Each structure stands twice: as structure tokens, then as C-alpha cells.
Amino acid sequence: MINLDDSHKAGVYYHSTNKINIPAKLFVSREYNVGIIPITIDGVLEYHRRLFEIAAAAGSISEASVFFENYMNELFALEESVKGKKVGSYIRLLKSWLFDSNNSAGAVLKGWVENRFGLIPFYHGQSIPGLYSKEYYDYLQEWMNSRTNKNSMFSQLDLLYTYTQTIIRAYCENHVPTITLYRGVNDLSDHIIIDQLSKRKYCIELNSLSSFTSEKEIAEQFGSKIIKAEVPYTKIVYFSEALPRRSFSGELEYLVIGGRYDVETVF
Numbered sequence: 001m002i003n004l005d006d007s008h009k010a011g012v013y014y015h016s017t018n019k020i021n022i023p024a025k026l027f028v029s030r031e032y033n034v035g036i037i038p039i040t041i042d043g044v045l046e047y048h049r050r051l052f053e054i055a056a057a058a059g060s061i062s063e064a065s066v067f068f069e070n071y072m073n074e075l076f077a078l079e080e081s082v083k084g085k086k087v088g089s090y091i092r093l094l095k096s097w098l099f100d101s102n103n104s105a106g107a108v109l110k111g112w113v114e115n116r117f118g119l120i121p122f123y124h125g126q127s128i129p130g131l132y133s134k135e136y137y138d139y140l141q142e143w144m145n146s147r148t149n150k151n152s153m154f155s156q157l158d159l160l161y162t163y164t165q166t167i168i169r170a171y172c173e174n175h176v177p178t179i180t181l182y183r184g185v186n187d188l189s190d191h192i193i194i195d196q197l198s199k200r201k202y203c204i205e206l207n208s209l210s211s212f213t214s215e216k217e218i219a220e221q222f223g224s225k226i227i228k229a230e231v232p233y234t235k236i237v238y239f240s241e242a243l244p245r246r247s248f249s250g251e252l253e254y255l256v257i258g259g260r261y262d263v264e265t266v267f
Contacts, residue, residue: 015118024118028259036177039234056170088151104148111143112157119208178230181212184222206258214252227263
């Protein structure tokens with residue numbers, strides 16, 4: 001059960017500023033989900049335009065991913081070690097998220113979503129009842145910890161998100177403007193229920209970053225209930241097919257930015 005203070009219950013848990021081209025409250029709204037516009041993070045396209053032009057023209061996700069990974073390795077020196085330890089890498093961060101979304105890697109990813117998009121999480125290992133709570137401070141300390149959040153990690157994630165958006169538009173027509181995704185849950189109260197629309201349909205608030213899958217059968221492995229949502233492509237941070245050389249898991253996983261979604265429970 002998610003426990004929230006009055007400000008969260010009123011829906012006031014988005015920052016008034018962010019680093020994308022629309023306000024957080026619009027980006028997370030139900031209205032945005034049916035009136036989708038492209039999202040850009042400040043400065044990313046301007047500084048790395050050639051990367052995304054080549055990725056879009058590569059001819060396939062496989063070819064685009066090779067160029068992207070090489071670009072990232074060169075820009076952030078991802079193959080180097082410091083005192084015998086590998087430098088911080090978006091690849092290791094993703095692997096760690098897939099293992100446990102409430103660990104330090106999960107805190108960094110949620111921190112990046114908060115910093116760039118303006119969404120404050122309401123859960124990270126425990127309910128976060130409000131912006132001024134001890135639980136929020138615990139999460140803040142974790143995502144700022146330099147053991148995980150290092151080597152310009154937020155900048156790495158900026159490029160990963162923009163790369164994902166580029167290949168979706170170039171190679172994944174079935175993802176635009178939305179894609180049907182599934183999430184296994186044990187109880188809908190793990191999310192914030194905004195409204196019950198019918199017997200099986202709800203408007204819910206998703207945590208700032210959540211995992212979905214494109215296969216209902218896979219979602220069944222992660223909870224006794226399955227929710228189905230139409231997810232705007234602009235809210236997909238990463239999906240497992242975006243980097244074909246990286247076999248993170250067989251779960252066809254999608255990292256989805258939160259906010260309000262109309263969902264349906266399916267069986």
C-alpha cells in the first residue's frame with residue numbers, strides 16, 4: 001500500500017521546472033497520452049546531432065546500435081578503469097535495474113527522471129510520502145551517491161533516451177504514437193488509483209519509472225494481476241531490443257516514465 005501525504009494526494013508531486021520542452025504536469029497528464037508531441041532534453045540534440053542523424057540513417061537497429069555504443073565508449077571512456085574498477089556505465093546501470101529496481105542503480109535512474117522530466121517518485125524501497133519526508137531524503141542520498149552516480153551518468157542517460165527515441169521513430173512504426181504494454185502487479189494499490197473508470201478500467205499514477213513488457217505472458221510471471229496500458233513512445237527510456245548485442249534478459253522489458261495512465265486489468 002502506498003502511503004502519501006496531502007500534497008501527493010492532491011497530485012502535487014511534480015517539480016515546476018524540468019529540462020524538457022514541455023512542463024512536467026503536461027507531460028504526465030492523461031491529455032498528453034492522447035495528444036503526443038516529441039520530447040527533447042535540453043541541449044542533447046544540439047550537441048550530438050550527428051550521432052542521431054547516423055543512427056536514423058543506419059538502416060537497422062542493429063547497425064544503429066553499433067555506432068551508438070562505439071560513440072558512448074569513446075565519449076565516456078567506458079572501457080577504461082580507475083584504480084582497477086570500471087568507470088560508471090549506462091550498461092551496468094541498466095543491468096542492475098533489471099536485477100532490482102529499488103537498489104542504488106534504481107535510485108540513480110529515478111533521480112535522472114526527476115531531474116530531467118520533473119517527476120518525483122512515490123516509492124523507492126519504501127513509500128515516499130512527500131518531498132520533505134525522511135524517506136525522500138534517503139532516496140536523494142542514494143541517487144547522489146558517487147559510487148553509482150559517476151562518470152557523467154545523467155549525460156549518458158540523456159543520450160540513451162534520445163537514441164531510443166531516434167530508433168523508435170526510424171525503425172519501430174508499431175511503437176508510434178503508442179505501444180500496448182503489460183505490467184504484472186500483485187495489487188493495484190501498489191500504484192496510486194486516481195479514478196475507477198469501469199469494472200476493469202482505472203486511471204492510475206505510475207511511479208516515476210517502471211518496468212513493462214510487450215508480452216502479456218511474461219507479465220504474468222511478475223504478479224497475480226496484469227495491467228495493460230497504451231504507452232506513448234516518448235515515455236520509453238529504453239527497451240531491450242534497442243541494443244541487440246546486449247542480452248540483458250528475455251523479458252522484452254521497457255523502462256517507462258510514470259505519470260497518469262488509463263489502464264485495464266486483463267486475465
